[in-house]
Amino acid sequence: MAVTVRLFAAARSAAGTSQVQCSTGTLREILQELTDSFPAISQVLPQCSFLVNEVSCKDLDAVLLDESMLDVLPPFAGG
Amino acid sequence: MAVTVRLFAAARSAAGTSQVQCSTGTLREILQELTDSFPAISQVLPQCSFLVNEVSCKDLDAVLLDESMLDVLPPFAGG
Amino acid sequence: MSKVAHVSVTTEAISVAQLSTCVATPAAGAFVSFSGDVRDNDHGRAVASLEYEAHPSAQGILEKVCAEIVTRHDVEAVAVAHRHGPIAIGEAALVVCVSAKHRQSAFAACSELVDGVKLQIPIWKHQVFTDGTDEWVNCA
């Protein structure tokens, strides 16, 4: 029962890894698990947007099921 | 006692020549002389702006002295 | 020719010269292009090197941004490329080319396309300064 979390850019730098497995649960719970595992990511998460299975998700109470994929996207800086 | 008149673009096409000598006098009188000499230019002159000795002249009563140069400029179409 | 003539998110070098050929058409009289090049300084600090990182969805998002722009402006064609990976100072990170019958449409579409890309494309920029510090841009 796991969610695959992909970390990009500043979020990856803060965690020191680009991909981790978290327990299923709400988005809020998963972000708390990330913060517990990688304290430095707490600086970055408040600025991030999220994709759940490649779709934008703004609801911290959304429940991520087994085998979901969560992408953590820091603020864009293209161009 | 003459003014050199330089005709550009549509004004030159209408007159069939790029340069003519006119009598000294007011700008209005010189334009009348041009129209008398080249009737086809009457279609173009109302749209033209004028330079007298390379300076813009909007006053039809301005007097052009001997050896003045009058440029007849149809509407611009650069770019 | 589709109005969206070219879209790429690539690690290869990109240029106006290259993309402008994609939007060339005898029907167009106005060509406007934008090149966003990597600068040697940012907020007054000297940049030693930098790198862009792209999310896997970047290509698809860029295609959507382009598709939306050509519905709103009277253009003949648009072409866009965003580079990622390491980019040397002075090289282009983003190139946009637009052709149109009239210049107003070309300027408006090019400018809005650049704005749209900057706002919507999931790409990040990492700068290393000559003093050894580094930053993820927009992520203070």
Next chain:
Amino acid sequence: MSKVAHVSVTTEAISVAQLSTCVATPAAGAFVSFSGDVRDNDHGRAVASLEYEAHPSAQGILEKVCAEIVTRHDVEAVAVAHRHGPIAIGEAALVVCVSAKHRQSAFAACSELVDGVKLQIPIWKHQVFTDGTDEWVNCA
């Protein structure tokens, strides 16, 4: 480098590729260019050939237009070329390139410079249509 990096009224071929080198500088991150190319049709009529005619003052006027633009916009450099004489379909009649630190200034300066040139430069355009008729543009 003077901010007015290049101004020419010329019978030679002109291009963005050529003028963009004039405005290149490591201080600039944004490059915007415009190319106004000769079209194969006008108001729905097929154009066979065309020719621009320039007044002797055109170069000086173009320099003035550029000098005025760089006082009003935060740009690094501008370069402009207007071609005259006969020009083949698809070739450029007017090219403008602008470099700036930021894209907004580059777009605004380039667009206003094109408008200023069209309004102020004493240059005329003669078109011959495929049906044998001809016209001086803007001179109905």
